[in-house]
Amino acid sequence: MREVRRVFLGDSLTSNLLAEEGDLVADFWEGGSDLYGWSLGSYCVDRVPIFLRERCCLGTLRWDLVEVDVSVSVEGLESAAAEKLGDLSTTVVGLGGRLYIPAKPACSYFRRLRSDSRAQRLYSPIVRVDLELKEVTTYHAKIRFSELVNTLPLHYFLLKSGLESLAEGLGYSSAHVLTLVAESPLRSFSKLFVGHRGYLTGCVISYGEEPLGRLLYAITPLSKGVLKEDLAAKVVGELKRLKVVSGPVRLLRSFYVKYFRFHGDPRRALEELRKYGVLSVGRYGSWSELDLCTICEAP
Structure with missing residues (x-):
């Protein structure tokens, strides 16, 4: 021992x-x-x-640190976006305006x-x-x-x-964070909340430019902490239908956040x-x- x-x-x-x-x-x-x-x-x-x-x-x-101007928008209904991710006003995910990044x-x-x-x-x-x-x-x-x-x-x-x-x-709620590099019409440092009930994706965050394209993060809430089969492929398909991503995806990484939001x-x-x-x-x-x-x- x-x-x-x-x-x-x-x-x-x-x-x-x-x-x-x-x-x-x-x-x-x-x-x-x-x-x-x-x-x-x-x-x-x-x-x-x-x-x-x-x-x-x-x-x-x-x-x-670099100061950036972060814009926040909603595609679809705000109520539907809130149903997916809850109140994010107290977290960095929901913040907009003048912020800092490394x-x-x-x-x-x-x-x-x-x-x-x-x-x-x-x-x-x-x-x-x-x-x-x-x-x-x-x-x-x-x-x-x-x-x-x-x-x-x-x-x-x-x-x-x-x-x-x-x-x-x-208690807690879980989420899946998909990191990808691809071409995107979204401006750098912007957050798009997806308010369509037929979509799994809750939020897309456009970050900085990488040598191969734009760095994007797609956050998908998971019910009961269960990782859905082929979730990454489904999310990429949704991003293309939303015209958030165009052309080939040059980097794709999945991250399961078991403790995304805390309850209790x-x-x-x-x-x-x-x-x-x-x-x-x-x-x-x-x-x-x-x-x-x-x-x-x-x-």
Whole structure:
């Protein structure tokens, strides 16, 4: 059994900002964070579009930011678009106007932050967390800790910790994010909400220009967290029918976001975890819609 003073669950932005030499960061796999991106040789493409309300994370992520004017429009009925994705006014997905984006893909800054970290790392699925014995058991190791910081989804962590009763009041909705590069008539940095009830696609975000075309993100809500068969092909077909995409698709990557939106009040669960000496932080760990600026300022 390994003994570590402080264990961080989740190879997240929060963990990489807080973990110090001698600490252990544990996750299912190296690319577990939403910010890790898609690898394309020595280059990476973000899995999700990054928009910031203000200039932030300048010292922590050491990135350059570019100010952009983001337009938001609806194709079809606003009520139908709201039925798909709910109220997005509190999230970066629904924001418009003057916003900031990283000058380079956010995944490149996040990977640099990880490479600079001196914390130990363990990539192995978690079997259980024993808060009484202060032990984390994975498929390949057992770790005893003095302090535990959780940044994994709160609902998931509670189940792994044997606190099912606290997880019962928490729910979530899932989504599929399709990243593609293709020609598109949409202007750069625009958001199109699809208000047609016969379409699976909920929102299309036109990002910046890539060497092979426009970088686009199509967000599709999933009922009951079930990934539909051949969803990527169906979404591409919808985008072409909407004339959002023309010509060949030169890059296509699918990302399943199990915990896309949070439901339920996490305060009781977070309070109970503090009694065990456990901090559950970050967007997933706190079960709240924290943006990157808030996360960077937290440490």
